[in-house]
Amino acid sequence: xxxxxxxxxxxxxxxxxxxxxxxxxxxxxxxxxxxxxxxxxxxxxxxxxxxxxxxxxxxxxxxxxxxxxxxxxxxxxxxxxxxxxxxxxxxxxxxxxxxxxxxxxxxxxxxxxxxxxxxxxxxxxxxxxxxxxxxxxxxxxxxxxxxxxxxxxxxxxxxxxxxxxxxxxxxxxxxxxxxxxxxxxxxxxxxxxxxxxxxxxxxxxxxxxxxxxxxxxxxxxxxxxxxxxxxxxxxxxxxxxxxxxxxxxxxxxxxxxxxxxxxxxxxxxxxxxxxxxxxxxxxxxxxxxxxxxxxxxxxxxxxxxxxxxxxxxxxxxxxxxxxxxxxxxxxxxxxxxxxxxxxxxxxxxxxxxxxxxxxxxxxxxxxxxxxxxx
Amino acid sequence: xxxxxxxxxxxxxxxxxxxxxxxxxxxxxxxxxxxxxxxxxxxxxxxxxxxxxxxxxxxxxxxxxxxxxxxxxxxxxxxxxxxxxxxxxxxxxxxxxxxxxxxxxxxxxxxxxxxxxxxxxxxxxxxxxxxxxxxxxxxxxxxxxxxxxxxxxxxxxxxxxxxxxxxxxxxxxxxxxxxxxxxxxxxxxxxxxxxxxxxxxxxxxxxxxxxxxxxxxxxxxxxxxxxxxxxxxxxxxxxxxxxxxxxxxxxxxxxxxxxxxxxxxxxxxxxxxxxxxxxxxxxxxxxxxxxxxxxxxxxxxx
Numbered sequence: 001x002x003x004x005x006x007x008x009x010x011x012x013x014x015x016x017x018x019x020x021x022x023x024x025x026x027x028x029x030x031x032x033x034x035x036x037x038x039x040x041x042x043x044x045x046x047x048x049x050x051x052x053x054x055x056x057x058x059x060x061x062x063x064x065x066x067x068x069x070x071x072x073x074x075x076x077x078x079x080x081x082x083x084x085x086x087x088x089x090x091x092x093x094x095x096x097x098x099x100x101x102x103x104x105x106x107x108x109x110x111x112x113x114x115x116x117x118x119x120x121x122x123x124x125x126x127x128x129x130x131x132x133x134x135x136x137x138x139x140x141x142x143x144x145x146x147x148x149x150x151x152x153x154x155x156x157x158x159x160x161x162x163x164x165x166x167x168x169x170x171x172x173x174x175x176x177x178x179x180x181x182x183x184x185x186x187x188x189x190x191x192x193x194x195x196x197x198x199x200x201x202x203x204x205x206x207x208x209x210x211x212x213x214x215x216x217x218x219x220x221x222x223x224x225x226x227x228x229x230x231x232x233x234x235x236x237x238x239x240x241x242x243x244x245x246x247x248x249x250x251x252x253x254x255x256x257x258x259x260x261x262x263x264x265x266x267x268x269x270x271x272x273x274x275x276x277x278x279x280x281x282x283x284x285x286x287x288x289x290x291x292x293x294x295x296x297x298x299x300x301x302x303x304x305x306x307x308x309x310x311x312x313x314x315x316x317x318x319x320x321x322x323x324x325x326x327x328x329x330x331x332x333x334x335x336x337x338x339x340x341x342x343x344x345x346x347x348x349x350x351x352x353x354x355x356x357x358x359x360x361x362x363x364x365x366x367x368x369x370x371x372x373x374x
Numbered sequence: 375x376x377x378x379x380x381x382x383x384x385x386x387x388x389x390x391x392x393x394x395x396x397x398x399x400x401x402x403x404x405x406x407x408x409x410x411x412x413x414x415x416x417x418x419x420x421x422x423x424x425x426x427x428x429x430x431x432x433x434x435x436x437x438x439x440x441x442x443x444x445x446x447x448x449x450x451x452x453x454x455x456x457x458x459x460x461x462x463x464x465x466x467x468x469x470x471x472x473x474x475x476x477x478x479x480x481x482x483x484x485x486x487x488x489x490x491x492x493x494x495x496x497x498x499x500x501x502x503x504x505x506x507x508x509x510x511x512x513x514x515x516x517x518x519x520x521x522x523x524x525x526x527x528x529x530x531x532x533x534x535x536x537x538x539x540x541x542x543x544x545x546x547x548x549x550x551x552x553x554x555x556x557x558x559x560x561x562x563x564x565x566x567x568x569x570x571x572x573x574x575x576x577x578x579x580x581x582x583x584x585x586x587x588x589x590x591x592x593x594x595x596x597x598x599x600x601x602x603x604x605x606x607x608x609x610x611x612x613x614x615x616x617x618x619x620x621x622x623x624x625x626x627x628x629x630x631x632x633x634x635x636x637x638x639x640x641x642x643x644x645x646x647x648x649x650x651x652x653x654x655x656x657x658x659x660x661x662x663x664x665x666x667x668x669x670x671x672x673x674x675x676x
Binding site for chain 2: 068070071072073093096112132133134135136137140141142143144145146147148149167168169170171176178182185186189190192193196197199200201202203204226229230246248249252253255256259260262263264265266267269270271273274275277278280281282284285286288289291292293295296297299300303304306307309310311313314317318321325328329332335336337339340341342343344
């Protein structure tokens, strides 16, 4: 368009210099052409300005940008990355600006391992009643080490650590464009693979209940390994694993949990019984030995008191043994016979002892029946 | 004149721009270009980014390829394992164009055509490798017996060697399983087996709980009994010790006059015995009741 405008200029200029032999009509035409040419010139200047000012661009706070000059990356390594703010580049086709969103955390969910749900069901939380089997075309699952079917879903949060690698090493589509779709697709694949790999190592009970944390760690560390091996240039921020038994077997899995809880409760009860019995036995043992100590002390004390008494009485006894015995006996009789039921049996005429028959109450201690005084 | 010069400069610039558009092309950072002259590929593909010269169409043509890694995954397909189990597998690969010239020759530069080829190759590679392994190589709790990685590597190597023998100009960067599954009817038998396994676990847990509890409780009883028995033995020892001690200290004293000692001890015993409620039956002649006998009365007993 510009090319065609220029030659038009010359005949027009000549027309202006020519003697004023033209009529009013052609003069008006020349006037119109002149003014429209002025407009075209203004437009051209504006276009040129726009061309150069189009080189300005902004980079947002969560973005990086790189400039490709004739397709070649400007700058080496990290220097190639432009931070947030205003920047200028030559307009296309000399320079091409590629913006990369990097600082936000990317999220990817495993696509294998979970049974079929529609997005509406996921939102409402209600679940389709499960058929008797799983259709491999739509229902995902993982196989555990003991060849059990288990549903596992992993959500991975990661950051783009190497934006240059992300956009220059992974294709995002077939149109030569630059985006993070390629690398996130690769991360997705790695995640699915790590899920299957980890499940293949773990027993179903470990995945579901016994070692959930261990399983999650295994998934995470395998994702890490694969990211390293495939050089994806991302770092894991977080990794969350959900695992459930197949819906078809939910009740029987729940029964196992209940049975295990009951077992634990039985063990707990047994331990409670154990500690109770043992502490009781300990208390009883302490009581027995303490009692023995008391008895010993009493015995020793009493006996030494007896010895003391003996020593005190010995001189008196020695002075007149018979009298001493009589006096002591009489005193004792007087003391003891006051609170005793007495029964004096008369002697028979022929001097023989009489026979006495007694009905004894069981309550009574046996040795108290016929104690003859000495 | 000045005006004309400006016009000429502007015109020249425009001509130069037009010529550049016709004669120059860019190779971007992520691209590789094969120039074809009248449809014949040039000697070397251009992989280094920058601006390059070419003759305008129809003399030379730019064939542009993406040299970055492309993600591809094949269809979920069934293979037979070494132990005659049907296993469904799906793998993902990261592949890229390693030789743009060869790639152009093989697929006329069409990525979908190349992926079609990959699909077929993957299928046969998977079948070949899976048939060499039993199912226990795919899932196993014993890390030494699990060959998950080894199987992936085998498939990758099979693919790699086929790609290079056929000179497709493609290279695999990585390969791994994306999905593993069993045929639909097999899932049902797996469910049945799992159910049976669960039932075993349920009864095992119940019985184990009872047995363990019994063991703990009986052990506790035994320990308690032995604690008490030990205490009783200790008590006997303590008492014996006391007796021995008392005997040691008091016996020499009592030995000064055994008769008196004996009398006093018996007297104490009598006092203690009559402490509780008791009935004594005496003969009339026993003192002090013998006093009754000498009463000058006409007692009925006489």
